[in-house]
Amino acid sequence: MPPSSPAARPPAVGATDDTRLWRRWQARWQHWRDGCLASPGFQRWAAANPLTRPIARRRAQQLFDLMAGFVYSQVLLACVRLRAFDLLAAGPQPLAALAATWRLPEPAAARLLDAAVALRLLEQRGASGYGLGPLGAPMVGNAGLAAMVEHHAALYADLHDPLALLRRGAAGEGRAASLNGVNGGNGESGPNGQPGMQAALAGYWPYADTGDARGLSAEQVAAYSALMAASQPLVAGEILDAHDFSRHRCVLDVAGGDGSFLASVHARHPQLQLVLFDLPAVVARPSPRLPASAQRVGGDFRLQPLPRGADLLTLVRVVHDHDDATVQALLRAAFEALTPGGRLLLAEPMAGTPGAQAMGDAYFGLYLLAMGRGRPRTAGQLTTLLQAAGFTGVRRLRTRLPLQCSILVGCKS
Ligand SMILES: CC(C)=CCC/C(C)=C/CC/C(C)=C/C=C/C(C)=C/C=C/C=C(C)/C=C/C=C(C)/C=C/C=C(C)/C=C/CC(C)(C)O
Numbered sequence: 001m002p003p004s005s006p007a008a009r010p011p012a013v014g015a016t017d018d019t020r021l022w023r024r025w026q027a028r029w030q031h032w033r034d035g036c037l038a039s040p041g042f043q044r045w046a047a048a049n050p051l052t053r054p055i056a057r058r059r060a061q062q063l064f065d066l067m068a069g070f071v072y073s074q075v076l077l078a079c080v081r082l083r084a085f086d087l088l089a090a091g092p093q094p095l096a097a098l099a100a101t102w103r104l105p106e107p108a109a110a111r112l113l114d115a116a117v118a119l120r121l122l123e124q125r126g127a128s129g130y131g132l133g134p135l136g137a138p139m140v141g142n143a144g145l146a147a148m149v150e151h152h153a154a155l156y157a158d159l160h161d162p163l164a165l166l167r168r169g170a171a172g173e174g175r176a177a178s179l180n181g182v183n184g185g186n187g188e189s190g191p192n193g194q195p196g197m198q199a200a201l202a203g204y205w206p207y208a209d210t211g212d213a214r215g216l217s218a219e220q221v222a223a224y225s226a227l228m229a230a231s232q233p234l235v236a237g238e239i240l241d242a243h244d245f246s247r248h249r250c251v252l253d254v255a256g257g258d259g260s261f262l263a264s265v266h267a268r269h270p271q272l273q274l275v276l277f278d279l280p281a282v283v284a285r286p287s288p289r290l291p292a293s294a295q296r297v298g299g300d301f302r303l304q305p306l307p308r309g310a311d312l313l314t315l316v317r318v319v320h321d322h323d324d325a326t327v328q329a330l331l332r333a334a335f336e337a338l339t340p341g342g343r344l345l346l347a348e349p350m351a352g353t354p355g356a357q358a359m360g361d362a363y364f365g366l367y368l369l370a371m372g373r374g375r376p377r378t379a380g381q382l383t384t385l386l387q388a389a390g391f392t393g394v395r396r397l398r399t400r401l402p403l404q405c406s407i408l409v410g411c412k413s
């Protein structure tokens, strides 16, 4: 039994005899079950037995999908690069036409199209050729999803050697844990804590490993700011539907990127005063949808106080980028900046989200490791951090697609 499994841990102080007995039985059952599932004989029997066969087939398929997932991702990437979904939005097209448009030999185009059909991204439409599939149709015109798929090239490169990534990441975490102040890095070491070590995703998000991020140039923030602006519609609608913004007077969006979220707030609630806070190079980016009346403040929230006076402060896809010490300081600064009775709204994908567990600890766990800082947190862990900063009445708001973001709201009472 692995030492970290709950059954192997010593019973908590005060555990009753019943609890100890229950844990012992649980451990025995788990040991027996693991032995069965690992045994080729049991696997053969379960696949042959009509009662257990559906379970055996489903498990085999799930394991195969885990092994082959990286291939599926590249099929999706090829479709995105060829703009296959937007192209087929107008209607199905025959193989010859698609191959000509893409300047691919017909057999190569057929290979890709058949792969996309098998993955339900596309559908075979008889004599008409190929049309959209149920998983390809939501990609039509969705610049945010297309940009997400494209930028995964950096993560894919870092995951090439997962153990090397984990070892570099562990070195970075050790260093972060030894820091006392709120200043994340000292600027001397490379991404992931190794001097001179260059990692693709850490280079894409340069603020993650920079002591004073105010010096980042327009060029350094361009790619990630464009990705965040393109993908912002995935979350803005969820947040605006979940929380009643009309009860507020002034919204401060901290680390709000180029103002895309505030622009969506403005489109629904034009009466609200808006303040955008982000790194100087980010707030300087043009954002045509943001009204001229919106105030733009450039700075590093680890090094300077936040603008005061808002009665709603939003942190959208921000906190998971940072280690606990930085988050604690940021939440305290947010508490200070809000007017009495003001609200803090924190929105991001959260670990342990029912039905989307893989998104939290698997996808964002490794994503943020490759990025060089931060970790996915559960709603419970975030609630504890919010309460420690002084917020009361912290509650989770319902969102339609928790895969994309979950929301917590707390009050400065
Ligand atoms: C017959 C008919 C018409 C219907 C019957 C059946 C029916 C009701 C079907 C429903 C069809 C439907 C409405 C489908 C909708 C699909 C949707 C909305 C799909 C959405 C997918 C969203 C995805 C895949 C989101 C992915 C998000 C990702 C990968 C986000 C990554 C975020 C990152 C990397 C953030 C980075 C920031 C940092 C650095 C961590 O701070």
Ligand SMILES: C[S@@+](CC[C@H](N)C(=O)[O-])C[C@H]1O[C@@H](n2cnc3c(N)ncnc32)[C@H](O)[C@@H]1O
Binding pocket: 207, 213, 228, 229, 232, 254, 255, 256, 257, 258, 260, 261, 277, 278, 279, 282, 299, 300, 301, 302, 315, 316, 317, 318, 321
């Ligand atoms: C993942 S992006 C999210 C942007 C935006 N909230 C959204 O959801 O589209 C994180 C943002 O935090 C900003 N940021 C990171 N570290 C910061 C710091 N120390 N001070 C101010 N902004 C920072 C980045 O520039 C970036 O715009």
